[in-house]
Amino acid sequence: MDWRRFSFIGFIIVFLFTVVVLIGGSRVSPTIIISSMLTTTIAVATPLTLGALSGVFCERAGVVNIGIEGMMLAAAFFGWLAAIYMNTIFKFDPSISLWTGVLVAILTGGLFALLHAWLSITFKVDQIIGGTVINILAVGITGFLNRQMFFGEGSIFGGNVPHAPGLLPSLSKWLTPLCGGPQGCLGLPTLIQGTFLDQKPVAIAAIVLVFVAHYVLFNTRWGLRTRAVGEHPKAADTVGINVYRTRYINVVLGGMLAGLAGAYFTIESVPSFEPLMTNGRGFISLAAMIFGNWTPFGAWAAALVFGASQALQINLQFFRDAIPPNWAFLQHAYIVGLAPYVLTMLILTGIIGKTTPPAADGQPYEK
Amino acid sequence: MKKFYAVLVALLIAAMLLPACGPTGPECAKPDVFCVGVVTDVGKIDDKSFNQSAWEGVKLAEKELGAKVQYIETTDAKDYDKNIATFADEGYDVIVTVGFALGEATVAAAKKYPNTKFIGVDQFQAEVTPGVAGLIFPEDQAGFLVGALAAQMTKTGKIGGVFGTDVVPPVWRFGEGYCAGAKYIKPDIELFIVYHSDVGFDKTFTDPEWGSATAKSMIEKGADIIFGGGGKTGNGAVIGAVEAGALAIGVDTDQYYTLPEAQKGLLSSAMKLITPGVFELIKLAKEGKFPDGNYVGDAAFAPYHDLDSQVPAEVKAKMEEINKALLDGTLQTNVTPAKTEDGKGFCTP
Numbered sequence: 001m002d003w004r005r006f007s008f009i010g011f012i013i014v015f016l017f018t019v020v021v022l023i024g025g026s027r028v029s030p031t032i033i034i035s036s037m038l039t040t041t042i043a044v045a046t047p048l049t050l051g052a053l054s055g056v057f058c059e060r061a062g063v064v065n066i067g068i069e070g071m072m073l074a075a076a077f078f079g080w081l082a083a084i085y086m087n088t089i090f091k092f093d094p095s096i097s098l099w100t101g102v103l104v105a106i107l108t109g110g111l112f113a114l115l116h117a118w119l120s121i122t123f124k125v126d127q128i129i130g131g132t133v134i135n136i137l138a139v140g141i142t143g144f145l146n147r148q149m150f151f152g153e154g155s156i157f158g159g160n161v162p163h164a165p166g167l168l169p170s171l172s173k174w175l176t177p178l179c180g181g182p183q184g185c186l187g188l189p190t191l192i193q194g195t196f197l198d199q200k201p202v203a204i205a206a207i208v209l210v211f212v213a214h215y216v217l218f219n220t221r222w223g224l225r226t227r228a229v230g231e232h233p234k235a236a237d238t239v240g241i242n243v244y245r246t247r248y249i250n251v252v253l254g255g256m257l258a259g260l261a262g263a264y265f266t267i268e269s270v271p272s273f274e275p276l277m278t279n280g281r282g283f284i285s286l287a288a289m290i291f292g293n294w295t296p297f298g299a300w301a302a303a304l305v306f307g308a309s310q311a312l313q314i315n316l317q318f319f320r321d322a323i324p325p326n327w328a329f330l331q332h333a334y335i336v337g338l339a340p341y342v343l344t345m346l347i348l349t350g351i352i353g354k355t356t357p358p359a360a361d362g363q364p365y366e367k
Numbered sequence: 368m369k370k371f372y373a374v375l376v377a378l379l380i381a382a383m384l385l386p387a388c389g390p391t392g393p394e395c396a397k398p399d400v401f402c403v404g405v406v407t408d409v410g411k412i413d414d415k416s417f418n419q420s421a422w423e424g425v426k427l428a429e430k431e432l433g434a435k436v437q438y439i440e441t442t443d444a445k446d447y448d449k450n451i452a453t454f455a456d457e458g459y460d461v462i463v464t465v466g467f468a469l470g471e472a473t474v475a476a477a478k479k480y481p482n483t484k485f486i487g488v489d490q491f492q493a494e495v496t497p498g499v500a501g502l503i504f505p506e507d508q509a510g511f512l513v514g515a516l517a518a519q520m521t522k523t524g525k526i527g528g529v530f531g532t533d534v535v536p537p538v539w540r541f542g543e544g545y546c547a548g549a550k551y552i553k554p555d556i557e558l559f560i561v562y563h564s565d566v567g568f569d570k571t572f573t574d575p576e577w578g579s580a581t582a583k584s585m586i587e588k589g590a591d592i593i594f595g596g597g598g599k600t601g602n603g604a605v606i607g608a609v610e611a612g613a614l615a616i617g618v619d620t621d622q623y624y625t626l627p628e629a630q631k632g633l634l635s636s637a638m639k640l641i642t643p644g645v646f647e648l649i650k651l652a653k654e655g656k657f658p659d660g661n662y663v664g665d666a667a668f669a670p671y672h673d674l675d676s677q678v679p680a681e682v683k684a685k686m687e688e689i690n691k692a693l694l695d696g697t698l699q700t701n702v703t704p705a706k707t708e709d710g711k712g713f714c715t716p
Binding site for chain 2: 027028032033035036037039040068137139142147150164166167190196234265269271272275276277279280293310311313314315318320321331332336337
């Protein structure tokens with residue numbers, strides 16, 4: 001493990017939290033500030049973590065994927081669409097509809113990734129171009145279908161966006177019936193309610209998947225083969241690893257992770273789809289992946305830094321009037337918002353340890 | 368590989384053959400045909416907010432005045448001029464441009480097309496340009512109303528507001544009006560005000576996920592009423608607040624009808640009466656009485672709907688009293704028209 005990188009990242013997160021506690025501590029108790037900042041950090045980091053994991057799988061296998069943004073957007077749309085269809089047209093109950101939506105989002109991400117794999121592995125198209133195609137395609141398809149299905153003349157829902165089946169509930173709401181009431185399981189549901197532990201399913205899945213991804217990549221035969229294919233495909237080929245198949249599966253797997261990130265937007269966070277709603281988070285995921293040196297834990301830590309910096313921005317605005325006069329520049333959200341990007345560049349300069357992409361990253365493999 | 372290119376070329380050709388959608392017919396150039404076109408701000412005509420309200424005013428003109436109507440949705444801020452010109456070149460009589468961001472493009476177009484009347488929704492006219500009427504609203508009054516309402520309804524003494532960027536003067540006036548109204552009722556009220564000023568114009572109003580996360584962060588700190596002001600970002604805040612069990616206040620239109628997900632917790636909305644304003648101006652244009660310069664529409668607060676029984680009678684009476692005092696000018700909000708140099712005002716004293 002790259003301890004220098006992790007302690008640097010940990011230091012930044014602690015620093016960002018400390019700034020807010022110092023400024024806002026007189027108005028709101030520090031415990032509440034820290035818990036609330038953790039909630040925001042984890043929620044904001046969720047799509048970034050999943051997007052970065054998606055990038056890790058693709059690039060560890062040697063395929064650059066800048067189409068994560070597009071995959072997220074398409075998954076957000078189709079997942080949402082599926083949930084609405086299930087609920088409004090087929091009359092399933094909201095919870096089944098929402099889970100179908102999540103499933104469809106994952107599949108959509110996988111399908112878009114399959115297209116990317118087909119272009120970049122089978123046809124050896126420049127992978128940057130392939131990814132760009134995915135991004136443009138996703139913007140076009142989602143924008144067009146969103147219009148045609150919901151707002152056009154004679155559209156299915158008669159010009160009105162139908163009532164979405166709601167949102168995935170958070171952990172405390174899951175536990176309440178399982179524990180037989182809010183006081184069951186030693187009062188656990190009541191205890192976590194309103195704290196940062198009360199996360200929703202996709203956010204929890206993202207954290208679990210970080211550990212799974214680490215285990216798969218570094219402790220299984222499949223992970224070893226994946227990394228071999230991304231570092232030196234020729235050598236991998238000579239020992240009998242099917243380079244194309246390995247890459248295909250990893251790219252599609254990565255796409256499915258991006259799809260789950262898409263579900264976060266329309267099924268877990270807000271119950272509506274807006275064109276372009278991913279707002280560049282797929283690209284920020286790539287920055288997180290690089291920041292984290294192409295490792296799952298690194299990517300997660302980096303995503304948390306980005307999440308924490310957004311929590312900082314929001315909270316500094318709450319406590320605007322408590323900012324000391326000689327720190328007045330902190331009132332400018334733009335400056336605070338720059339922090340994660342400046343840090344990414346700092347990391348890339350190699351000050352806190354070398355950042356090394358997989359050796360065969362972005363190179364099509366010719367047999 | 369060859370096959371792949373063949374498929375690609377075939378697809379491209381197919382794409383080109385798809386009929387292009389756009390403004391219809393050359394008949395708008397005829398003097399007896401009255402045509403009204405709408406150019407939206409970056410976003411959709413059905414944004415449940417601004418574009419939609421303006422379009423409804425235009426649709427009203429179609430019904431009442433027999434106008435031929437059409438809209439163009441702007442997908443990129445670079446296309447404002449192009450989209451306005453599309454209507455102007457076809458001889459449209461009135462062009463409605465929606466949103467503060469189209470102000471410059473609208474004035475430039477009015478100078479280029481002297482025979483067309485332009486209605487700039489939410490576009491303050493610093494100087495009069497012949498052929499341009501800026502439909503503006505007292506957002507500070509709308510914000511003041513809901514701020515006063517929130518301050519009377521809060522149980523924790525803490526209320527929040529999630530807004531688009533404060534660089535846009537109407538957004539600033541909503542936020543400041545909200546704080547001013549809240550402090551008018553309760554001078555010691557605790558306010559959590561956040562503007563999404565950390566991103567560009569293209570993203571500040573279209574980030575519901577951010578709005579929701581921000582609203583929840585306020586609720587965790589004790590706020591129990593959240594005002595969401597700023598397109599989809601504000602919508603996200605309203606939905607997030609209601610989901611977290613707090614009350615929410617919408618913006619621009621009566622969002623009870625546009626955000627069904629939030630109905631059970633929507634206290635009211637700070638309304639700009641865009642639809643009647645746009646219709647009124649179109650009517651004036653048709654009658655040849657088009658006013659150049661600024662045209663001030665009305666502000667209001669939306670009905671309480673589902674929460675009507677929870678609002679005490681004395682609060683309702685107080686709201687009517689404030690509304691009346693604002694309309695007849697005996698009560699002033701004292702909000703600056705745009706963001707002050709140092710960013711200070713009612714929200715940040």
